[in-house]
Ligand SMILES: Nc1ncnc2c1ncn2[C@@H]1O[C@H](COP(=O)(O)OP(=O)(O)OP(=O)(O)O)[C@@H](O)[C@H]1O
């Protein structure tokens with residue numbers, strides 16, 4: 001079985017094009033099974049504003065107080081996950097929503113409680129339910145919330161959750177779907193790049209904001225054994241025939257033959 005992990009950014013959730021879903025169907029007919037992880041940055045911001053809960057980002061991660069965590073869970077599990085599952089279902093794809101914190105599916109720990117509050121990293125993954133759904137040909141749609149050993153729920157940056165799940169499942173491909181065509185440098189799309197080059201772009205501040213956790217988690221996943229990671233736009237057809245459009249990140253630069 002070939003598997004693809006697709007992280008769908010909150011940035012593009014409400015803008016997914018019909019051709020995006022065509023790409024998904026094409027992948028399925030090429031024998032790939034799909035697993036989704038979703039973000040929800042914009043939905044969360046809107047709700048935090050509504051409840052007048054202040055929010056700030058520290059090193060690209062959302063500082064999450066106990067009050068904010070309640071809202072993060074309400075929005076991600078109750079709204080964003082539902083939206084993506086319904087969207088996939090309405091396009092004829094069989095999807096099933098999963099909360100990362102249920103049954104210790106995603107086990108996490110605090111990164112730095114003092115600085116970041118209820119923000120975590122994934123330390124262990126229990127793949128039983130995902131495997132069960134894949135066996136029955138469902139597309140699991142995963143909310144990036146983890147649970148600690150003591151039962152505390154943690155907000156996990158969706159890019160990092162996606163990378164951790166991609167490694168645990170040993171997927172054949174990992175794709176980050178976002179609201180830009182891929183990594184843009186000086187206004188141009190970079191089609192192929194490698195770890196060293198991406199790190200240089202970060203140092204040169206040509207990769208900033210939300211693209212930083214994305215490329216960092218891509219690097220992490222590649223270093224842990226993934227062959228490559230793609231960053232693609234959800235507003236377009238990103239796979240046709242066997243051609244991908246977007247940025248592909250490899251361990252090392254490929255020698256063109
Ligand atoms: N070099 C770059 N190339 C492309 N995008 C970049 C670059 N540097 C920064 N960005 C920003 O990164 C953004 C994508 O990350 P962002 O976190 O906003 O979206 P997402 O991860 O898809 O959504 P969410 O965080 O809600 O899951 C782009 O919209 C762009 O503004």
Ligand SMILES: [Mg+2]
Pocket residue numbers: 009039041159210211
């Ligand atoms: Mg993001």
